[in-house]
Amino acid sequence: MDKYAGVLIVAEQDKGEIHKVTSELLNKGKELAGKLKASLECLILAGEGIAAEELNFRGADTVYYMKSEAFEVQEEYLFKSNISEFIKEHKPEIVLVGATDFGRSLAPRVAAALRTGLTADCTEMEIDEAGKLIQIRPAFSDNILAHIRTVTYPQMATIRYKEFCESGRDASKPVNIVEVKPYLDEYDKSRVVRVFSDEEFDITEAEVIVAGGRGIRRKEDLTILEELAEVMGGAVGASRALVDAGMISGAHQVGYSGNRVKPGIYVACGISGAPQHLAGMKESDVIIAINSDPSAPIFNVCDFGYVGDLYEIVPELIRAVRRG
Template sequence: MKEEQGILVIAEQNKGEIHKVSYELLNKGKELAKTMKSTLNCLLLGPEGICAEELNYRGAQTVYYMKGSMFAISEEYTYKSNIVAFIREKKPKIVLIGATNFGRSLAPRIAAALQTGLTADCTDLQLDEEGRLIQIRPAFSDHLFAHIKTITNPQMATVRYKEFKEAERNIQNTKKVIEIKAYYNLNSKIMVDEIVAMNDFDITEAEVIVAGGRGIRKREDLAMLEELAETLGGKVGVSRALVDAGMADSASQVGYSGNRVKPKVYFACGISGAPQHVAGMKESQIIIAVNSDPSAPIFQIADYGYVGDLYEVIPQFILQWKKEGVAK
């Protein structure tokens, strides 16, 4: 990369598998690089055995594969130190990171170390007449869209998962993977003793989500939603109210401050339809709402609505679908 030129995508991996958000960033990155008449490259940090060429197939001209056993664990400080050193050496003009749980934690640390700006959770990226990045993100619970520019380089942004289509795979693309050594080993002040999974399933990948809100009275009642979700081959999601009440972990949260999901079917059970929650699920293909309040805002966006007590309605759903043989 030339001085302050080019676009760099930080590819995310987990247990050797490249996260799909990396392919989405490459898709948008190709569009921006073409307009800028610039390069599109990737930095992948991870242990041995990752198929880094896949990033070439998805559009990266050069993939820098920084190998090291320390990268088998997603630990922000070690990643940050190495990424900052790489960026200082290569000097990309734009750096894109996926707004995953890890990306949201990692990106601000990188930006602070580089003393540059960062726009979080972008939903679109454009270029102005001078070729500077316009970072677009929702504000005021999706009621407005802010257009932000960074006056320093690199211009950094995190982009929401499932905002762009994945770059198409083309095995005819030139394979160019450059293996590089890590600049730093494990942080001497950090030791990962144990990794505890809060949720063994990425809710953003679910095709069916059964979500509960304030209408759920106690934690044990989530079992009812879990049974419905299991019947349909889906997963359980929750609104922020249940997370704040300690009834569910944040990995299952859907909404503006949680996960953005686009399942084929979304059940909103006891969810009123506050803008903060709707922002995370409004693009679901089919929305089915169950609420005892006929004036609940959720009914305004639902494809199908049922006014009633979810404690009576959901068990009937389960019985009916099992009777119909829908159970997976």
Template sequence: MSDKKQKGVLVLAEQNNGEIHKVSYELLNKGKELAEKRDLPLTCLLIGGEVISAEELNYRGAQTVYYIKDSSFKIPEENSYKENVVAFIKEREPEIVLIGATNFGRSLAPRIAAALGTGLTADCTDLQVNEEGRLIQIRPAFSDHLFAHIKTVKDPQMATVRYKEFAEAQRDTSRVENIVMMKPYMALCSKSKIDEIIPMDDMDITEAEVIVAAGRGLRKKEDLLLLEELARTLGGKVGASRALVDAGLAESAMQVGYSGNRVKPKVYIACGISGAPQHLAGMKDSQTIIAINSDPSAPIFQVADYGYVGDLYEVIPQLIHAWRKEETE
């Protein structure tokens, strides 16, 4: 069998500004398990426009890292990435392709699957191999009440996997560095052009250790300033329920839940959030959950470690005052 057609497990590594996204290491961890069950090589495809520590992907378990480097890839853009990933997959013919279910991955993966004429299971929470050697893609359905087991009949079998679903692959610097530099199949794509880059760092809540989240109890968009003040006091960030995003009171990047971000902060403060299954699916694994709601029967109290029955507009200022007082003492 030639090197090009090696029928392996391929992880698409995500990077931004030269920094590899941690979901890539989680995918390598699960990918290694799948590759060993199928006796397949585990490889990684990295696309970027600057110097990236690609060897880190070797240290995390990738036997070979294919690095397509060109200045046009400095900023990740779906159409140009899609053209290169599709060309690479057609040439190498991997059996399984794993992509992180990040904002970028969720936008990129369907384009790749459509171009290849194959299936795609989105937002998987587990991956297994059946007796026939086919990939079983597991994802929650009906707001986490059921788990669907999906099998793709055509290769490549593609899946996006939720961030923070699996542990990161352990780092081992004794592993062999095997990086294959490649020229881009297509450097520029005429279908799209980047006119402006709007930083979203302040809205990225996935790495926050403290999240203060707002729900229907918030009356107007300006009132998010109150939650932002509490979040700043605690060194955290502000999240939101889907209801708030749908109402235009919060940005989609702030959404926590089944169709938003899955977060696992040390402290999650739910303010005016009733606790619908859709929302709980995104935050129930937080280390400590604090709920503030005027309705004592709100479902959020069933998962909360601490609860305040009261108006968030009264409780939050008291919390801010108490924490600031403690800091000065």
């Protein structure tokens, strides 16, 4: 193990902008690296407009970047091949990846290529007395916190978005940026022909979310949620039941198997409050619940609760918001 050293953050960039989860990882990475008395490094793969300097200012001691037109599209096989080869050569002790859609798809591939373990969706990390990484994540519908230690190296984990504060920016920090030649910059086993985007928003960024559950009877009835979300300046979310029923796309799903959100206001309409759903939204600043069942678990976590028919209450809320 003595040949492994340092903490490596695998950065994620989209359209020239660093994903906020990367800044959060840099913040936590500084803490871990400090306890290990090790360096904090960052690796980024992108096409044009690589934000390497920003990663330096956010806390990375050294930023390594690979530049290629092939990296304009986030393709798992290509990224996996380059990242795993970089790790084999540089041998970081700890590798952290953001638990975004792409990160969740990429990290297991990298771990498999390195023949090491991976703990997914961590909410906290610590360094124990032996200098090992303790990876903490919810288990059994968030009823317990599992403490996991990887016995192989590097120790890898994906970290949930919005678990840590973003790293502060210090533009006076010395710039240390190193370009690395891509190990592979051609599509080998797959080729991206065209990229489709079916969503114009990222629900994890919404400050207000109006979410629907089994209480929504038909797809057409989502319009009342859309109207409430519009007047409140928010986005529409959904429980897994609506996604499974084909009423709305998975990008709107909130819960353990969907998106984890922390908006200022979360309005749960016709959502009973299954543990899997609560795991994704219970840290919202204010939770408003509307449900016809007074014993629904959602009322145990809400700040304001309305027992009644959402088809009557939601239109009243819309009118009240419009009146100001």
